[in-house]
Amino acid sequence: MSKIGVFICHCGENIGKTVDCPAVAAAARRIPGVAYAVDYRYTCSEPGQAQIRAAIKQYSLTGLIVGACSPRMHERTFRKVAAAAGLNPYLCEIANLREQCSWVHADRSAATAKAIAIIRSAVARVQCNTPLLPIHVPLTRRALVIGGGIAGIQAALDIADGGVEVILLERASSLGGHMAQLSETFPTLDCSQCILTPRMVEAASHPKIRLETYSELERVDGYVGNFQVTIRRKARYVDWSKCTGCGTCWQKCPQKKIAAEFEEGLGRRTAISIPSPQAVPNKPVIDRANCLKFKTGKCGICQKLCPTQAVNFEQKDEFFTEAVGTIVVATGFQTLGKEYFELYAGGDHPDVITGLQFERLASASGPTGGEIRRPSDGQEPRTVVFVQCAGSREPATGRAYCSKICCMYTAKHAMLYRHKVHGGRAFVLCMDVRTPGKGYDEFYRRAVEQDGVNYLRSRAARIYPENGQLVVEAADTLNGGERLELRADLVVLASAAIPQSDVRTLAQKLGIGYDADGWLSEAHPKLRPVETNTAGIFLAGAAQGPKDIPDTVGQASAAAAKVLGLLSNQDLQRDPIVARVRRMPPPEYSTCLGCFACAAACPYQAIEKEEIKDRHGEWIKTIARVNAGLCQGCGTCVSVCRSKSIDLDGFTDDQMCSALEALGG
Amino acid sequence: MTALGYYPGCSLSGAAREYDLSLRAVAARLETELREIPDWVCCGATSAHAIDHNAAFCLAADALLKAHRAGLQQVLAPCAMCFSRLATATQELRRNSSLARQVALSLGGEAPRLAQVQAINLLTWLEGFPAGVLEKHVVRPLKGLKVACYYGCLLLRPPRVTGAVQVEAPRKMEAIVARLGAQAVRWSMATECCGAGFSLTDKTVVLRQGRRIYGAARAAGADLMVLACPMCHSNLDMRQSEFAAGEAPLPVLYLTQLIGLAWGLSREELGLRGHFVPVEPEFSAALARG
Numbered sequence: 042m043s044k045i046g047v048f049i050c051h052c053g054e055n056i057g058k059t060v061d062c063p064a065v066a067a068a069a070r071r072i073p074g075v076a077y078a079v080d081y082r083y084t085c086s087e088p089g090q091a092q093i094r095a096a097i098k099q100y101s102l103t104g105l106i107v108g109a110c111s112p113r114m115h116e117r118t119f120r121k122v123a124a125a126a127g128l129n130p131y132l133c134e135i136a137n138l139r140e141q142c143s144w145v146h147a148d149r150s151a152a153t154a155k156a157i158a159i160i161r162s163a164v165a166r167v168q169c170n171t172p173l174l175p176i177h178v179p180l181t182r183r184a185l186v187i188g189g190g191i192a193g194i195q196a197a198l199d200i201a202d203g204g205v206e207v208i209l210l211e212r213a214s215s216l217g218g219h220m221a222q223l224s225e226t227f228p229t230l231d232c233s234q235c236i237l238t239p240r241m242v243e244a245a246s247h248p249k250i251r252l253e254t255y256s257e258l259e260r261v262d263g264y265v266g267n268f269q270v271t272i273r274r275k276a277r278y279v280d281w282s283k284c285t286g287c288g289t290c291w292q293k294c295p296q297k298k299i300a301a302e303f304e305e306g307l308g309r310r311t312a313i314s315i316p317s318p319q320a321v322p323n324k325p326v327i328d329r330a331n332c333l334k335f336k337t338g339k340c341g342i343c344q345k346l347c348p349t350q351a352v353n354f355e356q357k358d359e360f361f362t363e364a365v366g367t368i369v370v371a372t373g374f375q376t377l378g379k380e381y382f383e384l385y386a387g388g389d390h391p392d393v394i395t396g397l398q399f400e401r402l403a404s405a406s407g408p409t410g411g412e413i414r415r416p417s418d419g420q421e422p423r424t425v426v427f428v429q430c431a432g433s434r435e436p437a438t439g440r441a442y443c444s445k446i447c448c449m450y451t452a453k454h455a456m457l458y459r460h461k462v463h464g465g466r467a468f469v470l471c472m473d474v475r476t477p478g479k480g481y482d483e484f485y486r487r488a489v490e491q492d493g494v495n496y497l498r499s500r501a502a503r504i505y506p507e508n509g510q511l512v513v514e515a516a517d518t519l520n521g522g523e524r525l526e527l528r529a530d531l532v533v534l535a536s537a538a539i540p541q542s543d544v545r546t547l548a549q550k551l552g553i554g555y556d557a558d559g560w561l562s563e564a565h566p567k568l569r570p571v572e573t574n575t576a577g578i579f580l581a582g583a584a585q586g587p588k589d590i591p592d593t594v595g596q597a598s599a600a601a602a603k604v605l606g607l608l609s610n611q612d613l614q615r616d617p618i619v620a621r622v623r624r625m626p627p628p629e630y631s632t633c634l635g636c637f638a639c640a641a642a643c644p645y646q647a648i649e650k651e652e653i654k655d656r657h658g659e660w661i662k663t664i665a666r667v668n669a670g671l672c673q674g675c676g677t678c679v680s681v682c683r684s685k686s687i688d689l690d691g692f693t694d695d696q697m698c699s700a701l702e703a704l705g706g
Numbered sequence: 707m708t709a710l711g712y713y714p715g716c717s718l719s720g721a722a723r724e725y726d727l728s729l730r731a732v733a734a735r736l737e738t739e740l741r742e743i744p745d746w747v748c749c750g751a752t753s754a755h756a757i758d759h760n761a762a763f764c765l766a767a768d769a770l771l772k773a774h775r776a777g778l779q780q781v782l783a784p785c786a787m788c789f790s791r792l793a794t795a796t797q798e799l800r801r802n803s804s805l806a807r808q809v810a811l812s813l814g815g816e817a818p819r820l821a822q823v824q825a826i827n828l829l830t831w832l833e834g835f836p837a838g839v840l841e842k843h844v845v846r847p848l849k850g851l852k853v854a855c856y857y858g859c860l861l862l863r864p865p866r867v868t869g870a871v872q873v874e875a876p877r878k879m880e881a882i883v884a885r886l887g888a889q890a891v892r893w894s895m896a897t898e899c900c901g902a903g904f905s906l907t908d909k910t911v912v913l914r915q916g917r918r919i920y921g922a923a924r925a926a927g928a929d930l931m932v933l934a935c936p937m938c939h940s941n942l943d944m945r946q947s948e949f950a951a952g953e954a955p956l957p958v959l960y961l962t963q964l965i966g967l968a969w970g971l972s973r974e975e976l977g978l979r980g981h982f983v984p985v986e987p988e989f990s991a992a993l994a995r996g
Contacts, residue, residue: 383872383874383875386894388875438874503898504894505894505922507925
């Protein structure tokens with residue numbers, strides 16, 4: 042006779058308010074096979090856990106049921122409690138009395154009756170449970186970091202400093218990401234390049250970091266500890282092993298009028314180019330769409346002039362596969378382009394620019410050498426209007442969220458403008474100013490009090506050109522929406538931070554989640570902020586949601602700590618919830634007929650072929666075998682098996698049928 | 707011949723008769739039979755919706771119910787305000803069952819059927835014609851004619867009622883104008899309010915708005931303006947002599963009138979004589995310039 046302990050948790054009022062927990066415990070006591078049943082206010086608390094440990098020992102329990110929240114929440118917790126008291130953890134089952142009962146019902150007596158039925162079912166189930174042992178799988182002590190912005194660089198450096206080899210993948214030709222484009226950084230106004238480029242160089246020269254720039258993730262196979270990642274190294278048309286970065290090619294390239302992405306379209310580049318003089322690695326790629334050689338077959342000047350014969354127009358994309366144990370996703374964000382804002386001068390006026398464009402104007406390495414000049418005619422703008430929340434916090438246009446970084450960078454922009462253009466007037470149109478962060482509000486107050494930036498609480502409604510200027514119409518939201526009209530020489534839009542356009546494809550390749558806006562989902566918004574719901578894949582930086590540099594770096598280091606923690610194990614222990622092909626004694630060996638419908642259905646390629654031979658090595662039959670390292674316990678094979686030869690440990694047919702039958706009563 | 711419910715509303719039977727005339731002329735060429743809802747009453751856009759919420763819905767629902775009884779699934783409401791009231795009513799009656807019951811009680815039953823009729827505006831109707839249909843009737847291509855397309859408020863807003871996707875910088879009317887060979891100018895006031903709500907209480911607002919809209923259309927180089935709302939039309943046409951006294955006149959046409967001109971319909975058919983700002987000789991002069 043089994044001796045099962047039943048513990049009914051009130052979950053404060055979450056369960057207790059709707060379900061009569063003492064009555065459920067009393068009913069449980071009457072179920073055959075139950076040796077002990079009790080209710081408690083918070084079973085997951087230490088006194089609650091102590092109560093379970095004591096009962097296991099006192100009553101020599103052979104099974105444990107906790108009637109509480111969803112198993113997603115605390116199954117692990119209570120299985121650990123069981124293990125601590127010497128009971129095999131897989132003899133502990135959760136009966137979900139919260140999500141599947143108290144939260145979805147209002148009638149107390151009906152909910153209590155249902156809770157008792159759930160417990161009865163769990164008792165029947167746990168009587169069929171068998172002790173299971175964790176599966177050990179080997180671990181590849183190597184990490185992949187996707188994205189070479191500040192998040193990826195920081196994560197890669199921290200992991201590498203922990204002694205683990207890192208592949209740092211970046212799709213642009215240089216490391217740096219958005220931070221490389223910034224002029225100064227809030228709240229200290231230190232130059233972005235000055236703090237970033239040393240880290241880029243450090244990453245590139247670290248013995249444990251392998252840089253793969255101008256490369257993209259093609260596919261991911263495997264699972265935590267044993268990922269196989271396929272990387273596409275895009276054709277650069279330059280052999281980087283020969284290239285010395287001398288610059289002859291990009292100086293002599295005749296295609297000089299291409300809008301430079303790094304300059305946000307405000308500067309020009311050549312068809313063979315590096316994004317910026319501080320690029321790491323400092324080696325060029327050829328932009329096939331704009332190269333004369335590719336377009337017309339003529340030219341090839343770069344190839345003729347290259348002193349090391351590094352230019353190779355025949356180069357092709359290369360694919361290669363690497364084994365890694367964990368992956369950090371640090372793919373960053375983008376900002377809404379100004380073409381999105383049609384009400385703001387049609388979305389294509391040269392003097393309406395985005396915040397990132399202003400960064401390039403203010404940057405000493407930018408197209409104007411750091412002088413603030415408006416794009417249309419190169420004049421110094423006497424009045425600049427900064428429009429905050431452009432595209433953010435507007436549910437009507439699709440984004441309800443706050444982009445978080447704009448209040449601070451707009452204060453910085455207005456400040457930089459006032460420093461550079463004496464006598465210039467700066468107006469900031471804002472919904473409100475959000476400055477949580479160390480030294481942030483002081484920075485904003487400095488813009489207002491010392492640098493004379495005019496903040497107007499208002500919403501910019503429309504911008505249109507008139508007589509060489511831009512008329513900004515706004516609603517004064519402190520004054521009943523009274524119309525405000527400003528005449529500006531330059532308008533800077535603090536345009537919303539948005540996810541990378543291909544983030545969904547990436548997330549699907551990795552098997553990780555993303556939210557309705559397209560930000561990658563963390564496993565828990567508060568308690569597991571750098572983990573994803575897929576084991577072994579971590580998040581860093583603005584791919585998870587808009588973030589400034591300090592937050593990004595903090596999260597990148599946190600992700601690195603998670604990676605190092607995971608890889609510090611000798612091997613990985615996995616839940617033994619895996620499928621198993623039933624075996625029996627000779628002469629049948631197994632009811633498996635070897636049809637391999639399971640292999641076709643398995644999403645994880647976990648089904649192998651096993652040949653059964655007699656003692657002389659003569660083949661008898663071929664049957665399916667589950668690779669426990671690859672199996673994720675989804676149960677798909679169980680449902681397609683025609684001869685019912687596969688069972689899922691922890692969810693066996695016996696367990697499920699008993700649970701269902703008990704419900705029926 | 708395709709049958710389409712037609713709800714002219716008070717304006718098209720009165721001050722905006724030329725809209726009604728030109729619409730009927732265009733519909734005839736498009737082989738659409740406009741079936742006027744029998745015995746229709748006010749849409750509720752007047753004082754009703756400001757004074758009595760339920761009465762406003764009852765008025766709109768009455769029209770929808772009569773349309774349903776007449777076997778009509780779609781009702782064209784050319785006036786932007788009528789369209790807004792009918793569309794709002796359909797949506798609210800679908801969403802709010804207690805309102806639907808109340809309205810049904812007032813109208814004598816049949817609550818569930820009220821919301822089955824769909825109100826559409828002029829733009830939705832016209833853009834439903836596949837490429838080539840509007841174009842094939844063109845006998846006088848409007849090549850070179852610069853047109854300011856003016857939407858005002860209620861053709862597109864609020865988007866949850868109208869279902870419009872591009873609300874801030876719409877392109878629907880521009881697309882139709884382009885199909886006639888004309889060039890839609892890019893300008894800043896296409897969705898600005900004409901001030902109609904203040905036309906009786908504070909004329910200065912109306913004049914200021916008219917001035918801004920007129921000025922922006924002129925600055926964008928428009929030869930004329932097209933729109934699809936009788937209230938906008940009366941403000942921008944009738945009051946133009948006040949807000950743009952002594953300046954170059956800017957003819958203001960209903961979209962159906964511009965279509966009719968491109969299709970070579972007569973001035974009488976299109977009611978072109980009913981305007982305060984004469985359409986001619988500006989229109990012909992602009993075409994000649996183009």
